[in-house]
Each structure stands twice: as C-alpha cells, then as structure tokens.
Amino acid sequence: MKAAAAEGGGPCRADGDDSLYPIAVLIDELRNEDVQPPLESLATVEETVVRDKAVESLRKISQEHSPVDLEVHFEPLVKRLASGDWFTSRTSACGLFSVCYPRVSSTVKAEIRQHFRTLCSDDTPMVRRAAASKLGEFAKVLELDYIKSDIISLFTALASDEQDSVRLLAVEACVSIATLLPQEDLETLVMPTLRQAAEDKSWRVRYMVADKFSELQKAVGPEITKNDLVPAFQNLLKDCEAEVRAAAANKVKEFCENLPEDNREQIIMTHILPCVKELVSDTNQHVKSALASVIMGLSTILGKDNTIEHLLPLFLAQLKDECPEVRLNIISNLDCVNEVIGIRQLSQSLLPAIVELAEDAKWRVRLAIIEYMPLLAGQLGVEFFDEKLNTLCMAWLIDHVYAIREAATCNLMKLVEKFGAEWAQNTIVPKVLGMANDPNYLHRMTTLFCINALSEACGQDITTKQMLPVVLKMSNDQVANVRFNVAKSLQKIGPVLDSNALQAEVKPVLEKLATDTDMDVKYFAQEAISATRAVFALHAAAPSPPVLDANFEKQMEQQAVCFH
Amino acid sequence: MCVPFSADIISTVEFNYSGDLLATGDKGGRVVIFQHEQESKNRPHLRGEYNVYSTFQSHEPEFDYLKSLEIEEKINKIRWLPQQNAAHFLLSTNDKTIKLWKISERDKRAEGYNLKDEDGRLRDPFRITSLRVPVLMPMDLMVEASPRRIFANAHTYHINSISVNSDHETYLSADDLRINLWHLEITDRSFNIVDIKPANMEELTEVITAAECHPHQCNVFVYSSSKGTIRLCDMRAAALCDRHSKFFEEPEDPSSRSFFSEIISSISDVKFSHSGRYMMTRDYLSVKVWDLNMENRPVETYQVHEYLRSKLCSLYENDCIFDKFECCWNGSDSAIMTGSYNNFFRMFDRNTRRDITLEASRESSKPRATLKPRKVSTGGKRKKDEISVDSLDFNKKILHTAWHPKDNVIAVAATNNLYIFQDKIN
Numbered sequence: 001m002k003a004a005a006a007e008g009g010g011p012c013r014a015d016g017d018d019s020l021y022p023i024a025v026l027i028d029e030l031r032n033e034d035v036q037p038p039l040e041s042l043a044t045v046e047e048t049v050v051r052d053k054a055v056e057s058l059r060k061i062s063q064e065h066s067p068v069d070l071e072v073h074f075e076p077l078v079k080r081l082a083s084g085d086w087f088t089s090r091t092s093a094c095g096l097f098s099v100c101y102p103r104v105s106s107t108v109k110a111e112i113r114q115h116f117r118t119l120c121s122d123d124t125p126m127v128r129r130a131a132a133s134k135l136g137e138f139a140k141v142l143e144l145d146y147i148k149s150d151i152i153s154l155f156t157a158l159a160s161d162e163q164d165s166v167r168l169l170a171v172e173a174c175v176s177i178a179t180l181l182p183q184e185d186l187e188t189l190v191m192p193t194l195r196q197a198a199e200d201k202s203w204r205v206r207y208m209v210a211d212k213f214s215e216l217q218k219a220v221g222p223e224i225t226k227n228d229l230v231p232a233f234q235n236l237l238k239d240c241e242a243e244v245r246a247a248a249a250n251k252v253k254e255f256c257e258n259l260p261e262d263n264r265e266q267i268i269m270t271h272i273l274p275c276v277k278e279l280v281s282d283t284n285q286h287v288k289s290a291l292a293s294v295i296m297g298l299s300t301i302l303g304k305d306n307t308i309e310h311l312l313p314l315f316l317a318q319l320k321d322e323c324p325e326v327r328l329n330i331i332s333n334l335d336c337v338n339e340v341i342g343i344r345q346l347s348q349s350l351l352p353a354i355v356e357l358a359e360d361a362k363w364r365v366r367l368a369i370i371e372y373m374p375l376l377a378g379q380l381g382v383e384f385f386d387e388k389l390n391t392l393c394m395a396w397l398i399d400h401v402y403a404i405r406e407a408a409t410c411n412l413m414k415l416v417e418k419f420g421a422e423w424a425q426n427t428i429v430p431k432v433l434g435m436a437n438d439p440n441y442l443h444r445m446t447t448l449f450c451i452n453a454l455s456e457a458c459g460q461d462i463t464t465k466q467m468l469p470v471v472l473k474m475s476n477d478q479v480a481n482v483r484f485n486v487a488k489s490l491q492k493i494g495p496v497l498d499s500n501a502l503q504a505e506v507k508p509v510l511e512k513l514a515t516d517t518d519m520d521v522k523y524f525a526q527e528a529i530s531a532t533r534a535v536f537a538l539h540a541a542a543p544s545p546p547v548l549d550a551n552f553e554k555q556m557e558q559q560a561v562c563f564h
Numbered sequence: 565m566c567v568p569f570s571a572d573i574i575s576t577v578e579f580n581y582s583g584d585l586l587a588t589g590d591k592g593g594r595v596v597i598f599q600h601e602q603e604s605k606n607r608p609h610l611r612g613e614y615n616v617y618s619t620f621q622s623h624e625p626e627f628d629y630l631k632s633l634e635i636e637e638k639i640n641k642i643r644w645l646p647q648q649n650a651a652h653f654l655l656s657t658n659d660k661t662i663k664l665w666k667i668s669e670r671d672k673r674a675e676g677y678n679l680k681d682e683d684g685r686l687r688d689p690f691r692i693t694s695l696r697v698p699v700l701m702p703m704d705l706m707v708e709a710s711p712r713r714i715f716a717n718a719h720t721y722h723i724n725s726i727s728v729n730s731d732h733e734t735y736l737s738a739d740d741l742r743i744n745l746w747h748l749e750i751t752d753r754s755f756n757i758v759d760i761k762p763a764n765m766e767e768l769t770e771v772i773t774a775a776e777c778h779p780h781q782c783n784v785f786v787y788s789s790s791k792g793t794i795r796l797c798d799m800r801a802a803a804l805c806d807r808h809s810k811f812f813e814e815p816e817d818p819s820s821r822s823f824f825s826e827i828i829s830s831i832s833d834v835k836f837s838h839s840g841r842y843m844m845t846r847d848y849l850s851v852k853v854w855d856l857n858m859e860n861r862p863v864e865t866y867q868v869h870e871y872l873r874s875k876l877c878s879l880y881e882n883d884c885i886f887d888k889f890e891c892c893w894n895g896s897d898s899a900i901m902t903g904s905y906n907n908f909f910r911m912f913d914r915n916t917r918r919d920i921t922l923e924a925s926r927e928s929s930k931p932r933a934t935l936k937p938r939k940v941s942t943g944g945k946r947k948k949d950e951i952s953v954d955s956l957d958f959n960k961k962i963l964h965t966a967w968h969p970k971d972n973v974i975a976v977a978a979t980n981n982l983y984i985f986q987d988k989i990n
Contacts, residue, residue: 046649046666048749086649125731125782126648163782164800165731202783202800243803 040077043092044084051088055095062096067103074100075108082115087122091130094119098138113142113150120154125163132158132169136176147180152189159193164202171197171208178219186220191228194220198232203241210236210247214254222260230271237275242284249279249290253297265302273310280314285323292318292329296336307340319353324365327353331372338379347380351388358392363401370396370407374414382419386427394431397450398443405446413453421458429454429462433470441479448474448482448489455493463496468505475509480518487513487521491528494535502532572980576964579975580644580652583968586614586975587654588982589639593623595656595709597667598984614984618667620709623658635660641726643735645748653712655735659722662737664713664748670706674698718744718754727777727785736785738775743787745799757805758787758797773888774834781840788845792829796856812854814861824876824885832888837897838969844900846891849873851902851912866912866919869904871942871953884958895970903962906951907978908938924962924976924983935985 039061042054062074078100082093097116101109116138120131135158139151155177159170174197178190194216198209209216213233217225233255236248256268276298279291295314299307315337318330331354354376357369373393377385393415396408412432416424432454435447451471455463471493475486490506497506510532513525576589586598599617626635637658645653651668676698679687721739728735736745736757743758762768770791778784783800795808816825828848836843837853842863845852849870852862868889872879879885884905891902903909904921912919921938941950964977972987 044649046651088649125733129733163731165733165782203803204800241802 040081043081044086044089046088051092055092058096059099062099067105070100071104071108075104075112079111079115082119087124087126090119090122090124090127094127094130094134098134098141101138101141113146117150117154120158125166128158128161128163128166129169132161132166132173135170135173139173139177139180144180147177148185148189151177155190156193159197164204167197167200167202168205168208171205171212175212175215175219178216183221183223186224190220191224195228195232198235203239203244206236206239206241206244207247210239210244210251213248213251214258217255217258225259226263226267230267234271234275237272237279242282242287245279245282245284246287246290249287250294252276252291253294253301256298256301265306268298268302269306269310277314280317285326288318288321288323289325289329292321292326293333296330296333299337299340304340307337312341316349319349324357324360324362324368327357328365328368328372331357331369331376334376334379347384354389355392358396363399363404366396366399366401366404367407370404370411373411374418377415378418382423385415385419390427394428397432397435397446398438398440405442406449409446409449409453412450413457416454416457421462424454424458425462425466429458429466433466436470436474441477441482444474444477444479444482445485448485452489452492455496460496460498463493464498464501467493468497468501472505472509475513480516480521483513483516483518484521484524487524487528491524491531494528494532499535502535506532574964574977574980574982575638575640576642577966577975577977577982578642578644578654579966579968580654581646581969583970583973585617585644585652586966586984587642587644587656588975588977589622589642589656590980591636591638593621593625593637593639593658595620595622595639595642595654595665598982618707618709620665622656622663622665623661626660628660640723643726643728645728646732648732655726655728657723657726657737660716660719662715662723662726662746663711664715665709666712667707667709670708671702671704672700673703675701713748713751715746715751715754718746724773725775727775729777729782730780731782736775736777738772738787740771743772743775743785743805755803757799757803759804759806773831776834776836776843779836779838779840786834786836786843788831788834790830791826792831792847794831794834794843794845794854810856810859812859812862814852820873822876824880827880827885828876833890835891835893837893838895839897842897844891844893846889846902848885848887848889851891851900853900853914864914866900866910868902868910869940871940872905875953879958882958884961887961887963889961889963890965892965892967894967894972899967901965901967901974903965903976905958905961906956907960907962908940909962909965909976922985924978924981924985925960926981 039054039058043051043058045051045054058074058077062070065074078093078096081089081096084090084093093115097112101112104112116131119127120135122128122131131154135151135155139147142151155170155173158166158173161167161170170193174190174194178186178194181189194209197205200206200209209232213229213236217229220229233248233251236244237252239245239248252272256264256272259267276291276295279287282288282291295311295318299311302311315330318326321327331350334350354369357365360366360369373389377389380389393408393411396404396411399405399408412428416428432447432450435443438444438447448471451463451467455467458467471486471489474482477483477486487510490510494502494506510525510529513521514529516522516525573591574588575591576587578587579585580587584600586600588596588598590596595618596616597618598614601613601615622639623637625637627633628635635658639656640658642654642656645655645664647653651666654665654667656663656665675682676696678692678695678698679689681687715737719737719739719742721741723737723739725738726735734745734747736743737754738744738758741759741761742756744754745757746754758772760770760772770789770793773788773790775785775787778786783798784796785799786794786796788794792813794812796810796812797805798809799805801807801809816829831845831847833846834843841856843854843856845854845862846868849872850868851866853864853866854862876885889903891900893900898915899911899913901909901911907923907925908921909924910919910921921940922935923938939947939950940956941947941952946952960979962976962978966975968974974985976983976985
C-alpha cells in the first residue's frame with residue numbers, strides 16, 4: 001500500500017487531512033510490515049489527531065517486530081522522523097523512542113539516546129514540549145545509570161526552559177523520574193528542580209505542582225515529604241494566584257492521608273490546619289468550593305476530639321458561606337463526619353443551610369439540594385425528616401420550574417423506598433392526593449406524576465384504595481392535559497392494581513376517555529387500553545383466572561382490528 | 565475622478581515571517597496573497613516581483629439576530645503563523661470571528677481511477693473489465709486555501725487585534741473591552757485574560773485599541789487604550805491580567821491642551837520592535853518609540869503631520885480625526901514607517917533622525933522609477949513642488965503599511981490599491 005494511495009485525494013479535495021484519520025485507524029487494524037511507510041508519512045502531517053493516531057499505530061506495530069526487525073526497519077524510521085525538516089515529524093519521533101529502546105543493541109541504544117537529547121534542545125517550542133511530555137515514559141525504559149547521567153540533565157534543562165508551556169510539562173516528568181531513582185539520590189538529583197518548580201514565577205507551573213502533589217508525595221517518600229513537601233504545600237495553599245490555591249485545596253485530604261503515620265496528626269495540626277483555616281474565608285469562591293469538597297474528609301484522619309474542637313467551626317462557617325456551591329459541597333460530604341462525630345452536632349446549623357439552599361433563587365441550586373435529600377434523610381433519620389424536612393419536599397412539588405417538580409417527584413419515590421409504605425401512607429400520600437383539588441392544573445398534574453412514581457413502592461393496597469379513586473375522579477377534569485395524563489397514569493399503575501379494579505373501574509373510565517373530544521386524550525386512552533389488554537393476559541395466566549366479560553373481549557378485538 | 569469600489573478597499577497588509585508572501589485583506593472579506601518571484605537569471609540586478617499567489621473569500625457578511633445588527637465581512641487583521649511545513653497558515657479576523665486558513669500547493673493529482681472517469685462521472689460497474697492502480701501525474705500548480713479552524717462567539721465587541729504568541733501554541737484576540745487567549749487547536753474555548761468592562765457601563769471612559777504579544781517572551785503582552793496609555797501585562801503573574809505590570813503614559817503638555825487632546829492621544833496601533841526591547845505607538849499626530857524599561861515617557865517621538873494640529877476642528881467634523889493609522893518597524897529596527905493623508909506615507913530613520921515623505925499614487929510612481937520626496941508647506945509661502953495643507957485630499961488616506969522582515973521592501977495600501985516599493989540595488 002503506497003503512501004500516495006493512502007492520501008486518497010481527488011483533484012478538488014479541500015477538506016484535507018481530516019480525511020486521513022480513518023485511514024490511520026485502518027492501518028492500525030492491518031498491522032502489517034508493509035504498512036510502515038504510509039504510517040511514516042501520516043506521522044508528519046500537520047493535523048494533530050492524525051499524527052497522534054499514526055504514532056499510536058507505530059507503537060503497536062513495534063511490539064510485533066522482532067529485535068532484528070526493530071533495528072533494520074523501525075529504528076531507521078524513528079531516526080528519519082527525528083531529523084525531519086518540519087517540527088511535525090520531530091514531535092512524532094518523541095513518542096516512538098521508548099517503544100524501540102528496550103529491545104535493540106547497545107550501539108543503537110546510544111543513537112536513540114543521542115536523538116532524544118537533540119530533540120530536548122530543539123529550536124521550536126513544540127518539539128521541546130513533545131520531548132518533555134515523553135520524558136517520564138522514556139526514563140522508565142532506560143537503565144538506571146543512564147537515567148542519572150542523561151535524563152537528569154535533560155530534565156533540569158527542560159524545567160528551566162524559557163517557555164512556560166515546556167516547564168510545566170517537566171513537572172509531570174518529575175513524578176516518573178522520582179519514582180525510578182533510589183531514595184538517596186532524590187535529594188541531589190530531583191529535589192532542587194522540584195523546589196524551583198514550586199516557586200516558579202509562572203502560576204501555571206505552580207499549578208501543575210499542586211495538581212500532581214499526591215503523586216509527588218508518593219514518589220519522594222516520607223522523609224523528603226516531611227522536610228520539603230510540607231512547607232511547599234503550605235506555600236501553595238497561600239499562593240497569590242487563586243487557581244493555584246484551588247488546585248492545592250483539592251489535594252488537602254489526599255496529602256494528609258498519605259503523611260507518615262507517626263507524626264501525621266502533629267504535622268496537620270501545626271502546619272496544614274492554620275492554612276486551611278485561612279482558606280475558609282478566601283476571597284475566591286472556587287478556592288472555597290474546592291476546599292469544601294475535601295475538608296470533611298479530614299475528620300476521619302484527626303479523630304473525634306480534634307474534629308469537634310478545630311474542624312467543626314470550619315464546617316459550620318462553610319455551611320453559611322454566601323456561595324451556594326460551597327454549601328452544597330459540605331452537605332454532600334456529610335457521611336465522613338457522621339462516622340466520626342455523628343450528624344446531630346451539625347443539625348442545628350444544617351437545617352437553616354438546607355432551607356436556604358432549597359429556596360435559592362437559582363433553580364439549579366434547588367435541584368442540587370433535592371438530589372441530596374434522600375441521602376440526608378437516611379443520615380438524619382425519619383423523625384428529624386418528618387419534623388423539619390417534610391414541608392420542604394412538599395413545597396418543591398409546586399415549584400415554578402418543571403425540572404424541580406420532576407426531581408421532587410423522584411425524590412419522594414426514593415424516600416418511600418427508604419422509609420417504607422406505611423410511613424408514606426401516613427405522611428406524604430394524603431398531601432399528594434390533596435393537590436388533586438388545586439386550582440392550578442400543573443399542580444393537579446403533579447399529583448398524577450407522583451402517583452405514577454409512588455404506586456409501585458406503595459403497593460397494591462394503597463394504590464387501589466387511596467390513589468385510584470383520585471385518578472379516576474380527575475378523568476372529568478376540565479383541562480385536557482390532565483385528562484390525557486389520567487390515561488397515562490392508569491396505564492402506568494395498571495400492573496400494580498388487581499384485576500377486579502382494572503375490570504370494574506379502570507376499563508369504563510378508559511373507554512369514556514377514548515371518546516373524548518380532544519385528540520390527545522383519545523390517543524392516550526387507546527394506548528392505555530391496548531396496554532391493559534396485555535395485563536389481562538398476564539392475569540389470565542395466573543392460578544385463579546378472573547371471569548372475563550365476553551363483550552369486553554370482543555370490544556378489544558374490534559379495537560385491535562381498527563389499528564391494523 | 566473615480567470613486568473606488570468600496571468592497572475593494574484594502575483593510576490590512578501583512579508580510580509573513582520570511583517575507584516571501586504578502587497578504588492583504590479587504591472590506592469585502594477577501595484575502596489576496598502575493599508571492600515573491602525568485603530573481604530571474606537574466607536580470608539579476610532587479611529583485612523579483614510580487615505576483616498574485618492565491619485569492620479566497622475569508623469572511624462573509626453575517627447578521628446577528630439577537631441584536632439586529634449586521635456583522636461586516638471586512639478583514640480587520642491578518643497574522644501569519646510561523647511556518648511549520650510546506651503549507652502556509654494565517655489567521656484572519658473580522659469583527660467577531662477569527663479563522664485559521666491553510667494555503668497549500670498541489671502539483672500532482674491521481675489519475676486512473678477505476679470507478680470514475682477523468683471528468684468525475686461514475687463509470688458503470690458492469691462495464692469495468694480490468695482493474696488498475698491509480699498513479700500520480702503532475703499537474704499545473706494549484707494553490708488551495710482551506711479554513712482549518714473557526715474561532716467564533718467569544719467577543720461581544722468588535723475585534724481590533726490578533727497576535728500570535730512566541731510559544732507557537734496560543735494567540736490573543738482583543739476587542740474594545742476584553743482580551744482573550746486561545747489555543748490554536750481548540751476552537752470551543754478561550755480564556756479571558758483582560759476585562760476592563762466596568763460594572764456600570766455609564767462609567768466607561770476608555771477602551772482597548774490594540775494588543776500585541778511580545779516577540780520572544782511568551783508571558784508578556786501589551787495593550788493600548790483610547791486615552792493614550794499602554795499597559796504591559798505578565799501572564800505568569802496571574803490568571804486574570806486586569807492588573808498591569810507596567811504602565812506607559814507620557815505626561816500631557818499643559819500648553820497644548822485643547823478640546824481634542826484626548827481624542828488625538830488615542831493610540832491606534834502598538835508594535836513591538838523585532839528585538840523585543842522597544843515598542844512603538846501611533847497616535848493621531850505622532851509616532852512614539854518606548855523603551856520597555858522606562859514607563860514615564862517615550863525615548864523618541866516623531867511628528868507625522870504636525871501641520872494638522874491647527875485643522876483639528878474641521879478634521880473632527882469630517883470624522884478624519886478618528887482615523888486609525890498603523891505603523892511598522894523595518895527588519896533591523898533602525899527605521900519606522902507610517903501613513904498619512906493625500907496618499908502620503910512617512911519613514912523615519914532612528915539613527916540619523918532623518919525623515920522622508922513619499923506618495924503612493926499612480927501619477928507619481930511609474931514602475932522602476934524612483935519615488936520623489938514630497939513636502940507639505942506649512943507657512944504662507946508655498947514653494948514649487950510643495951503642496952499646501954488645504955489642498956490635501958483627506959479621502960486618500962494610507963492607514964495600512966507593512967515592511968519586509970529582512971529586506972528593504974515595503975507594501976503600502978492606498979484605498980483599494982496596493983503599492984510595493986523596493987530599495988534600488990546599486
């Protein structure tokens with residue numbers, strides 16, 4: 001397959017390289033030695049996705065080569081790409097060094113190392129970026145001596161590059177390199193560079209350090225963590241740029257968890273906690289929000305007494321924060337605190353916070369708190385819920401925004417699953433059914449939607465005795481939307497009802513609705529009728545078959561004929 | 565006297581990094597690219613000419629339905645990307661949308677398809693009795709332009725500048741109140757790095773007029789304002805660069821204060837020198853060179869057309885006082901050039917402090933002829949060959965000029981004509 005055919009263009013093709021992407025994928029599937037030349041050309045095109053896919057395919061093919069073939073076919077390809085005129089081929093070459101290095105002879109290995117060195121100091125930033133991003137991967141396949149002699153100097157150079165975008169990629173490489181070196185070498189070979197990166201003038205580099213902090217912590221080990229990383233982490237938490245503070249705040253829990261056990265508590269209390277306290281009142285809302293999502297996790301690390309004395313005030317402060325996202329993040333992580341001190345400590349502050357979120361002007365905030373309600377209800381217990389939260393849940397059912405009403409309905413269903421049918425019967429069913437008389441037709445429809453959601457959880461008894469009469473009564477509603485939703489409801493709750501009810505009460509109503517003046521009501525009634533016919537068949541197979549009305553069956557057949 | 569066809573009015577001129585290509589954009593949304601022909605062996609004493617290489621329609625007129633406003637297709641700026649392979653890339657922008665164009669050459673095409681005839685008609689599969697492999701045949705050189713990326717919907721106000729960063733990965737775009745940072749590969753997101761919109765729009769006093777990235781330092785950029793100030797920002801210091809790192813402003817001369825002082829101090833263009841050590845700003849009457857290390861005054865000031873100072877009132881009435889002139893450096897930063905009225909343009913030698921006024925018009929420039937310097941007479945007595953201020957044609961304005969990055973070749977746009985002048989080789 002020649003490279004020319006792989007380009008596959010006609011005379012007027014203007015869409016260019018995007019069309020090469022499927023070809024690159026196809027070649028991947030073929031995995032044939034003959035396929036290498038076209039991949040080489042594809043690895044030099046300017047469209048990044050095509051180049052990346054070609055490089056990926058070449059990497060897979062390299063695994064299929066024998067060591068001899070690697071030296072004869074593959075490594076020359078890599079050499080050609082690395083010496084290419086345009087930066088595109090040189091960036092692709094960076095991704096291929098690590099796959100061919102392990103299995104070639106030592107002379108060839110030396111050549112490969114030389115090429116990589118050259119690319120690390122290439123003129124164009126794009127190539128240096130590609131080299132920096134592959135530095136870690138390449139280091140992993142090198143022998144330890146070469147890591148120390150070659151990689152470290154390349155790493156230091158890239159980490160001091162004039163381009164911000166190159167330096168920040170070196171931070172990622174730092175993690176891999178630190179993992180590969182023995183502990184005693186880290187202090188001299190890696191730490192100076194890492195310290196420099198944590199204080200880099202560019203906030204983007206500091207951000208990368210914060211983002212990779214947990215990996216760095218694991219790579220350098222407990223001693224260096226205590227001496228170097230703890231002060232570095234403190235500085236990142238106090239950084240002047242909010243993006244960096246937020247990235248560091250996100251890592252607080254993980255960092256604390258991974259501290260060595262012997263002085264974990266002491267380090268946290270002396271060094272980390274003061275910074276965390278500052279962050280609670282940070283000016284930037286994203287920082288506070290990031291902190292709120294992890295701060296609760298500290299309670300399991302610090303234990304009951306420290307939590308009550310030091311952390312509890314912070315949780316309460318964030319529960320009252322002006323930014324709704326902060327409050328939501330606290331509420332969503334209550335289970336950690338529950339394990340340690342029990343939620344009762346918080347409930348006094350928790351309730352006003354929940355109520356405020358439940359009535360927030362922005363509907364998406366209201367939606368978020370509804371979604372946490374089943375979790376909270378489970379943790380706070382049924383009495384607390386009935387006392388304080390029940391009214392909220394009912395109020396949501398008549399919210400102005402449909403998405404809230406829908407979520408509220410779903411919420412009720414989850415609560416019934418948690419607390420049981422009897423609780424439902426006593427507390428929420430009467431209120432739901434009461435809405436059926438509301439002057440607003442949207443609220444009357446909400447009753448029907450609730451019934452749809454609750455019938456299965458509540459069971460046949462409640463559905464037949466309490467819900468069904470209400471539904472049937474609404475079939476006479478003035479508003480057509482309500483009437484056709486009656487038909488839909490009847491179809492939904494049909495399987496829960498017993499056959500007598502279906503026969504005696506549901507059927508006549510559906511038949512009446514099938515002759516309604518409104519088109520949609522008629523349509524949904526017909527749909528419901530054919531659906532209940534299936535339910536009948538189900539009942540017919542049951543041990544004690546019900547007595548079928550002969551007329552009814554004929555009517556059914558007639559309906560069926562009409563449709564076909 | 566013929567009125568130029570308005571869609572042909574050239575709105576931007578830009579050489580690429582090697583100087584081989586010259587791009588112009590016009591009011592009709594078209595981009596025309598000229599290529600430098602290699603010197604011919606027969607006449608080595610003449611440099612090659614610039615001939616049309618490619619023409620394409622970059623932007624079309626659009627309509628913003630929400631605001632009931634037309635979006636003009638006029639190309640405000642073109643910026644070339646550094647060359648990365650055999651094809652050429654440029655960014656072109658109108659008021660709202662930036663597009664990345666790829667200009668590539670095609671000199672081969674595949675012939676001998678099995679299913680298609682040479683003219684593209686499908687062949688009847690049942691008539692095909694044998695298979696052949698298509699081959700590549702040479703063809704006449706065809707230059708194709710294709711849009712590779714479209715960066716849209718990021719600017720509420722009119723885009724006035726775009727500038728490519730030295731990291732070859734990002735670029736910035738500036739409108740009246742905001743500057744955004746884009747990644748060349750990502751079209752659905754951009755980062756806002758400067759926002760000078762006040763909370764209450766009634767408090768608005770100054771707008772952004774131009775912005776440029778530093779040629780070598782990937783973290784530095786400047787933007788100029790309508791109040792005659794320039795702010796230099798460091799993207800390393802913070803994610804949002806609302807606070808400047810350096811603030812350049814020349815204190816006002818109280819003796820020349822007038823009703824028009826603020827209007828004529830508005831900076832219409834800002835350009836870094838190639839060395840990265842200096843920057844040049846153009847306001848209505850002058851060009852100033854600033855040393856980046858000194859914020860309180862420029863190191864050099866050149867008067868472009870000081871004789872207009874007494875005419876500001878009438879220039880305000882015919883709106884000419886709001887004309888936005890551009891300026892440019894030569895390749896070695898030893899000279900600067902900017903345009904004026906009556907198809908005049910001015911060049912200043914920074915070392916000798918000599919300046920010259922030249923005219924770009926058909927009557928005064930025959931091909932291969934040397935341009936004659938022009939002079940505007942300011943006093944009462946007008947010498948022969950001079951032109952008086954009142955006879956200047958303010959409809960013939962040279963707003964856009966460009967200087968070849970290495971050679972002494974300049975491109976001057978006079979309404980809808982493009983003039984290319986070269987240094988005589990002795």
